[in-house]
Amino acid sequence: QTVVTQEPSFSVSPGGTVTLTCGLSSGSVSTSYYPSWYQQTPGQAPRTLIYSTNTRSSGVPDRFSGSILGNKAALTITGAQADDESDYYCVLYMGSGNVVFGGGTKLTVL
Amino acid sequence: QLQLQESGPGLVKPSETLSLTCTVSGGSISSSSYYWGWIRQPPGKGLEWIGSIYYSGSTYYNPSLKSRVTISVDTSKNQFSLKLSSVTAADTAVYYCVVKLLGTLNFDYWGQGTLVTVSS
Numbered sequence: 247q248t249v250v251t252q253e254p255s256f257s258v259s260p261g262g263t264v265t266l267t268c269g270l271s272s273g274s275v276s277t278s279y280y281p282s283w284y285q286q287t288p289g290q291a292p293r294t295l296i297y298s299t300n301t302r303s304s305g306v307p308d309r310f311s312g313s314i315l316g317n318k319a320a321l322t323i324t325g326a327q328a329d330d331e332s333d334y335y336c337v338l339y340m341g342s343g344n345v346v347f348g349g350g351t352k353l354t355v356l
Numbered sequence: 357q358l359q360l361q362e363s364g365p366g367l368v369k370p371s372e373t374l375s376l377t378c379t380v381s382g383g384s385i386s387s388s389s390y391y392w393g394w395i396r397q398p399p400g401k402g403l404e405w406i407g408s409i410y411y412s413g414s415t416y417y418n419p420s421l422k423s424r425v426t427i428s429v430d431t432s433k434n435q436f437s438l439k440l441s442s443v444t445a446a447d448t449a450v451y452y453c454v455v456k457l458l459g460t461l462n463f464d465y466w467g468q469g470t471l472v473t474v475s476s
Binding site: 247281282286293294297298301303335337338339342344345346349350 | 403469
């Protein structure tokens with residue numbers, strides 16, 4: 247089965263910009279994979295940030311944006327804040343009803 | 357606003373069947389706008405999609421779990437359920453019931469999650 251890849255960890259300074267990526271062990275991510283992004287803080291259920299590549303979920307600040315960069319999906323956080331420190335997961339549609347999550351990226355804001 | 361609540365045993369013995377139910381409130385499980393599904397997360401690890409069901413009964417399962425998983429809908433009770441057979445310690449996880457918007461990967465609503473431990 248194709249593996250969905252994410253950076254295990256990333257750090258960003260408060261106010262800075264960070265781009266997390268979501269790739270495939272084989273092939274390129276395109277909009278046809280409906281890439282979506284979730285944020286999870288400890289002890290909480292994940293919440294949707296971005297779906298269908300670049301659609302922001304209701305209530306999500308516009309400093310979160312999604313795109314395709316090269317052969318990967320990307321989540322960019324502009325003007326990072328302390329409470330952005332979370333785990334971020336991407337998920338891709340692999341066809342035939344199959345959905346695969348990436349391993350997640352632990353974002354530190356310091 | 358949809359609300360989801362998981363229920364079921366928190367402890368299951370190895371080789372037995374894990375059974376969970378998700379009760380939906382604030383909306384109808386017969387809605388044509390959503391898929392109803394399950395996602396799990398082993399302690400300290402990432403998310404794993406288990407499968408989804410449409411109100412009509414159409415199901416989609418994670419290929420790695422497909423031989424052990426059954427997801428079903430009970431429209432009369434506004435509930436959907438998960439059964440995972442032949443469990444092992446590797447199935448220990450927080451299990452979330454979720455709602456996915458049709459045509460997207462937007463799992464828009466999540467239950468609070470329930471920890472199921474597989475142990476003798």
